[in-house]
Amino acid sequence: MSAPSQGQLVDFGEAPLLALRNIRKTFGSTTALAGLDIAVKPGELVTVVGPSGCGKSTLFNIVAGLEEPDAGGVIRYRDRSCHAAELLGQVSFMPQRDLLLPWRTVVDNAILAIEVEGVPRKEARARALAMLPEFGLAGFENQYPQQLSGGMRQRVALMRTFLFKRDLMLLDEPFGALDALTRTMMQRWLLDVWHKHRRTVLFITHDIDEAIFLGDRVVAMTARPGAVKLELEVKLPRPRRADLVTDPEFIRLKRLLLDAIEEESIKSFNLSRPAGA
Incomplete structure (x- = not known):
């Protein structure tokens, strides 16, 4: 079956707020994303993890309307297909640094x-x-x-x-630079605020514990070129307690994600090694 063209309506299942299908993005000879499919339902908090360089930031730049994917992919927002540029200003985006003006x-x-x-x-x-x-x-x-x-x-x-x-918030490792104790406190505080406002959140992190603790679903990406390697639903109860990290289901999910990301990290390392090394 041929890839759908930009602007073509595609069946994404249960009415997501945002859905991406067959997203590909290249920069010169480097392919950052290839065949990426992801959907986020209204009010959902979806976390994204993956090995370094897997294209997470490229994904966010597309959803924020800062980058246009290559031809052939479909972006659907609020039940209509659109170009990435149409999302500019339609989502709120917090990058890794706070960017406060002194x-x-x-x-x-x-x-x-x-x-x-x-x-x-x-x-x-x-x-x-x-x-x-x-x-x-x-x-x-x-x-x-x-x-x-x-x-x-x-x-x-x-x-x-x-x-x-904005209905959709993009949070790109907002707690990555914080110490462990402050980070844990910020995670619990964010969940309280999110529960009150019920915004839809797509949250990038390198921390698997954080991804499970915060998320309704965790999406693990492959090594570059990035696609979805694994998607796990987190059925742990809310509100999330600090001791949740010792729950057997939490540990099971963590093991699955660690195995998936380790496999992709090894693949990425082997691909980056010079021939004969």
Whole structure:
């Protein structure tokens, strides 16, 4: 069967908010993604893991509308097929770094996206001030980024992402630079905020425990060129408790993901070795 053309409607099953089919992306002689299929349902939190260089960031750039996939793939958002460029501004995207502006206070950094969108400054600040307690930032509205801890900076960046109200949020390793204790606390806090707002989230991480702890589903990618290697539904109860990591089902899922990623990492290493090495 020939690959569907861009713009052609495809049956993706139960009405997802976002669905990608047969996505391929090349950069010169390098193929970053090949035959990638993924779907995210409304209100779902889907985590994405995979070996280094597997194309996770390329996937996010496509969903954010920053990169167009090669011809032949289909992107479907809100029950219609579209080009990646049409997603620009339709999703909220938090990259790995917090990207806070050092000359703006906490509240002024938080409103940056909606201010650029055209929300009057007074209204934008009122929205942010009302949300500060929920993000653990009450009393810090006039502080500058250099006065904050790493965890607090990430909360400001996440608050900025939540204020930019879009149904789909892309979070690219938001806790990757934090120490283990702060990271664990941030994971539990994020789940509380997500449960309240019920945004649809696609979350990239290198941490398998984090992927299982946060996700409704975990998608493991192959080594480059990236595709879906394994997809696991996480049926562990919510709200997620800290001791969940000792649950036999958690350990079973972790073992499956470790095996899959180790296999792909070995494959990637062997492909990268010089001939005869």
